[in-house]
Amino acid sequence: MELAMKCLWTGKATILSSAAALAICTAPLAHAQDATIVHVALKDHRFVPAELTAPANKPVVIEVTNQDPTPSELESKTLRVEKVVAGGAKINVQIRALTRGRYRFFDDYHEDTTEGFLVIQ
Amino acid sequence: MLGALIIVFREVIEAGIVVGIIMAVTRGILGARIWIATGIAAGVGGAVLVACFAEAIANAMQGIGQELFNGSILAVAVLMLTWHNIWMASHGRQMAAEMRQVGEEVKSGSRSLAALAVVVGVAVMREGSEIALFFYGLAVAGGSTAASLILGSILGLVAGCAISALTFLGLVTIAPRYLFRVTTVLITFLAAGLAAQSVLFFQRAGIVTALSQTAWDTSTILSDTSLFGRVLHTLIGYSDQPSYMQVVVYGLTLAIIFTLTRAVVQTSGVNTTKRSGTHVDHAARTAF
Numbered sequence: 001m002e003l004a005m006k007c008l009w010t011g012k013a014t015i016l017s018s019a020a021a022l023a024i025c026t027a028p029l030a031h032a033q034d035a036t037i038v039h040v041a042l043k044d045h046r047f048v049p050a051e052l053t054a055p056a057n058k059p060v061v062i063e064v065t066n067q068d069p070t071p072s073e074l075e076s077k078t079l080r081v082e083k084v085v086a087g088g089a090k091i092n093v094q095i096r097a098l099t100r101g102r103y104r105f106f107d108d109y110h111e112d113t114t115e116g117f118l119v120i121q
Numbered sequence: 122m123l124g125a126l127i128i129v130f131r132e133v134i135e136a137g138i139v140v141g142i143i144m145a146v147t148r149g150i151l152g153a154r155i156w157i158a159t160g161i162a163a164g165v166g167g168a169v170l171v172a173c174f175a176e177a178i179a180n181a182m183q184g185i186g187q188e189l190f191n192g193s194i195l196a197v198a199v200l201m202l203t204w205h206n207i208w209m210a211s212h213g214r215q216m217a218a219e220m221r222q223v224g225e226e227v228k229s230g231s232r233s234l235a236a237l238a239v240v241v242g243v244a245v246m247r248e249g250s251e252i253a254l255f256f257y258g259l260a261v262a263g264g265s266t267a268a269s270l271i272l273g274s275i276l277g278l279v280a281g282c283a284i285s286a287l288t289f290l291g292l293v294t295i296a297p298r299y300l301f302r303v304t305t306v307l308i309t310f311l312a313a314g315l316a317a318q319s320v321l322f323f324q325r326a327g328i329v330t331a332l333s334q335t336a337w338d339t340s341t342i343l344s345d346t347s348l349f350g351r352v353l354h355t356l357i358g359y360s361d362q363p364s365y366m367q368v369v370v371y372g373l374t375l376a377i378i379f380t381l382t383r384a385v386v387q388t389s390g391v392n393t394t395k396r397s398g399t400h401v402d403h404a405a406r407t408a409f
Contacts, residue, residue, distance in 0.1 A: 059327075070258035071175060073251065077340065077362060080325065083187055084254060086176035087261065092184045094325065096333045109128065109255055 035059040035094070040116060042085070043067045045107065047116035056120050060095040072114070076105035079118065125273030126280070128255060131346075132248045133281025135355045136164075139244040141288025142311065143237050146209075146304045148293060153234055160238035164245025171246060172253035185326040191247065192322030195315050198243040201236040202312035203378050206305060208233045210385040252278075307356070309378045314358020316374040317367040324364060332365035 038052045040062060054060045064074055069087040076082075079098075085091045098120045107114035140161065147153035171178065171190075179187045212233075252274070259270050295303055323329040340361040345354045353359035358371055 070261045071172075071254040072258075073254070077346070080321065080362070080364070083325070084175050084179065084251070086179065086254075087258075089176040089179065091179050091187075094185070094327045096324075096330075108251075109258055112124070 035061045037061045037063060038118070039063045039065070041065045041067050042072055042107065042114070045072075045110045045114045047105075047107075047114060050116045051119060052116065053119045053121055054098075056100045057097050059097050060118070060120075062093040062095065062118070063090065064093060065090045070109075072110070073108035074105060075108040076103060076118075078103045079105055081105065082108070122269040122273035122276075125255075125259070125270040126277040129252055129274045129277025130280045131348075131351060132251050132255075133278060134284055134348075134351050136244040136248045137281040137284035138288050138352065138355045139311070140241055141285040142292065142304065142307055143241055144285070144289045145292035145300070146205075146308065147234060147237060150234065152231060156231070156234040156238040157241055160241030161245050163238075164242040165249055167242065167246035168249025168253050171250035172257060175250070175254060185328070188322045188326035189328075192319045192326065194243045194247065195319035195322065198240045199312045199316045199319060199374065201239045202308050202315070203374075203381070205233050205236045205240075206308050206312070206378055206382050207385050208236075209301070209305065210382045305382065309375060309382070310357045311355070312378055313371045313374040314355065317358050317360065317363065317371040320367055320370040321364070324366060329366060332369060334365055335362050336365045336368045338362050 036054045036058050038054055038060060040052055041048045042064065045068060052062065062074075064085050066072055066085045066087060066089050071084060071086050073084045074081055074091070074093060078101075079095050081093055081095065083091055083093055095118075098118075100120050103118045103120065105116050105118060140157065144153075144157060147157065175187075177186075178190055182189055256271070256274060259267050259274070292300065292304065320329060324333055338361065343353070343359070343361065344350050345359055345361045350359065350361065360367065363371075
């Protein structure tokens with residue numbers, strides 16, 4: 001039992017310390033400073049505009065303004081995004097530096113009508 | 122209606138599987154059902170709160186509140202599963218061998234149950250908050266289709282409960298002597314998968330920036346948004362486009378839980394062989 005507890009604490013300590021190490025070895029939010037900011041609105045369950053452009057190899061911040069009264073969830077597999085935006089609210093979505101391409105995103109609650117693309121040039 | 126059913130159903134799959142596994146893990150332990158029910162109730166309550174404060178959470182911490190919140194509660198679930206596995210490795214076989222224990226044993230038993238109740242609560246809360254938001258959207262939108270959408274959503278919820286039942290029934294058909302081994306392995310992979318999801322939220326928040334490239338893309342072979350993909354996503358943490366960091370965290374979590382559980386099983390196995398030589402005892406020692 002004693003040893004079990006000891007191992008237990010070592011286990012927690014290991015996980016916590018590796019989490020701490022991760023946090024330290026990465027620069028929090030350094031990212032946001034040199035990022036390209038693009039804007040998109042959600043209106044009548046459509047993205048306006050439906051196509052955004054940003055340069056390659058630089059982090060991107062998508063500022064989403066939800067002009068609908070209902071909540072939406074901005075989701076994208078390729079951009080690795082899944083973030084809720086409440087009705088009438090505004091969120092910032094941080095995206096890693098990307099290579100050229102056309103990346104699809106959508107509203108998880110209305111995937112059939114609500115899709116947009118981030119074009120990286 | 123079908124659309125609503127599918128949206129709700131795919132949100133509840135993960136929580137459904139987690140609840141099913143934990144019901145199987147704690148089967149026969151005194152008071153387990155109450156703890157699980159408490160976990161579900163707390164999860165539902167938490168989900169409604171999270172949905173109500175979605176905007177405030179999103180705006181907290183300079184706009185990364187939502188990511189930090191999700192990443193943190195998942196990390197808590199990983200710790201709880203780790204703790205449970207290690208605790209089971211040292212005590213599980215005694216509990217399974219003699220269900221009614223007294224004093225210290227029962228106390229620590231309920232501590233382990235509390236840990237699992239937290240895991241249930243986290244799983245229900247995360248997915249439940251999205252369903253609550255979806256319902257809210259339906260209510261706000263109103264209109265003649267709302268009723269059929271709500272019916273679809275309820276059917277989706279029922280289907281999610283069926284997933285719980287199937288997982289549970291599937292697991293309990295496993296002979297008791299193997300069940301412990303199976304659930305130990307299941308929980309280890311479940312925890313690793315949750316750890317990989319957790320770190321993804323910290324990556325989304327921009328807090329973890331290293332190793333952000335995509336390690337592989339198997340979305341054309343098996344999409345993790347398909348039904349089978351989602352089940353695998355929950356069970357073993359399958360992801361069709363993980364980042365390298367997620368792969369590293371997944372591997373590390375597996376290694377840590379595996380090593381700790383094994384260390385505990387081997388040490389405590391020596392002390393208790395004299396006391397009980399049951400199947401479960403044997404299973405516990407050979408689980409890893």
